[in-house]
Amino acid sequence: MIIKKINMRHMKMTLKNPFVTSFGRLQEKEFFLLEVFDENGNTGWGESAAFQAPWYTEETVQTTLHIIRDFLVPLLLNKEISHPDEVTEIFSPIKKNNMAKAAIETAIWDLYAKRTNQTLGQAIGGSNDKIAVGISIGIQTSTDKLLDLVHHYIEEGYKRLKVKIKPGYDIEVIQKLREVFPNVLLMADANSSYTLDDIDLLKQLDDYQLMMIEQPLASDDIVDHAKLQKKLNTPICLDESILSLEDARKAIELGSTKVINIKIARVGGLTEAKKIHDYCMEKGVPVWCGGMLEAGIGRAHNIALTSLPNFTLPGDTAGSSHYWEVDIINPEIVVNNGFIDVPKGNGIGVEPNMKVIERFMLDMVVFE
Incomplete structure (x- = not known):
């Protein structure tokens, strides 16, 4: 196929509720929708994930625009591609900027799956026809509000609850959750807000039978996480520290992690995400799919990725209605008793809702 x-499209949507973590508060989500066309007019869709500010990684909405417009599009336009795996090599002269790369790479995967009459899950080797999903709960203004939310999500059937923690909002919160919900699958996400000086505090979390503690230490660290894991019974899950297959290999060899959260955007696309999945499966390390507050296009890509066999833990891919009054796809993503059915249509299996997209679109740039 030739990308012609x-x-x-520059989008701006408002979350139903603000999402609060140790690094900030977000309610307005800006992102880009990438629509790629081949020589026959077939299309594929991808979605960018970077936030407006460099909270999660160094990338932002504006750096995404710069890298895609000034570097990635010139490398790709009018290029003949046999398989989406080639995109990683095409983009290799550009260092990092994984979220910008993933926005286009995922669109090419969608296009490829449609051209070959496959679901995206089938195209990447997925086998599951439904995926178990959990929910991620941001930092709340009161423990009572947090407990009410957890009760609500358990009633909705979510299979796992992830609670954000930070210094001063950690042990007492987890202790209260365990008192009220002794049997729920529970994990804590620290978003890099602790250091090795907090070992004694973090060891207290061993008392609460957590599935895992996600990214407790620095976002670029694997050495101190190995030291911490030796002190904890609770598995450490790495998120921000894993940007590539090489990062995953080194972290597993060092003993820095027992679980890995794979985010398509963070690792630069579906090709690298699949490589990390395959390596973790070979090493007996379970994986799950994290979320970046995606709208429907990005959410559909996450569902396809989670159809791979080593995604044995519930991910963060909640239903559309959890985040948005109206999503940008038809049909919207729906959770039934804690599971999402993997779409059966070709490509990502959902259609962009152009009326809704036009409603939330700030502007559009066309490259040809």
């Missing part, structure tokens, strides 16, 4: 045209 790319539409890049």
Whole structure:
């Protein structure tokens, strides 16, 4: 296939509720939708994930625009591609900027799956026809509000609850959750807000039968996480520290992690995400799919990724209605008793809702 045209739509949507973590508060989500066209007019869709500010990684909405417009599109436009795996090599002269790369790479995967009459899950080797999903709960203004939310999500059937923690909002919160919900599958996400000086505090979390503690230490660290894991019974899950297959290999060899959260955007696309999945499966390390507050296009890509066999733990891919009054796809993503059915249509298996997209679109750039 030859990439002949790319539409890049700048979107802005409002979350139903603000999402609060140790690094900030977010309610307005800006992102880009990438629509790629082949020589026959077939299209594939991808979605960018970087936030407006560099909270999660160094990438932002504006750096995404810069890298895609000034570097990635010139490398890709009018390029003949036999398979989406080649995109990683095409983009290799550009260092990092994984979220910008993933926005286009995932669109090409969608296009490829449609051209070959496959679901995206089938195209990447997925086998599951439904995926178990959990929910991620941001930092709340009161423990009572947190307990009410957890009760609500358990009633909705979510299979796992992830609670954000930070210094001063940690042990007492987890202790209260365990008192009220002794049997729920529970994990804590620290978003890099602790250091090795907090070992004694973090060891207290061993008392609460958590599935895992996600990214307790620095976002670029694997050495101190190995030291911490030796002190804890609770598995450490790495998120921000894993940007590539090489990062995953080194972290597993060092003993820095017992679980890995795979985010398509963080690792630069589906090709690298699949490599990390395959390596972790070979090493007996379970994985799950994290979320970046995606709208429907990005959410559909996450579902396809989670259809791979080593995604044995519930991920963060909640239903559309959890985040948005209206999503940008038809049909919207629906959770039934803690599971999402993997779409059966070709490609990502959902259709962009162009009326809704136009409603939330700030502007569009066309490359051809």
